Amino acid sequence: MENEAWLKEQLAQFATNETDFTDRCLYEAAQRLVAEQAKRIQQANDELDGRIWSPDKW
Structure with missing residues (x-):
């Protein structure tokens, strides 16, 4: 569960910082x-x- 939460947090951070639509998707x-x-x-x-x-x- 710890790894899952960390991964979700990292992916959310990447998605919010990403400017390219396809990468965000x-x-x-x-x-x-x-x-x-x-x-x-x-x-x-x-x-x-x-x-x-x-x-x-x-």
Whole structure:
């Protein structure tokens, strides 16, 4: 989570300082990608936790 927050902060800073429209769009798309990856990682962790604690799998 720490790396994710740092990366989002860096990308936001790059996007606000960028004057070229295409580069700004690239940074904003990268921010959305990081958020989506974090969501999917959390979902995978939750699924794994759920499968470990499921009595059907014991």
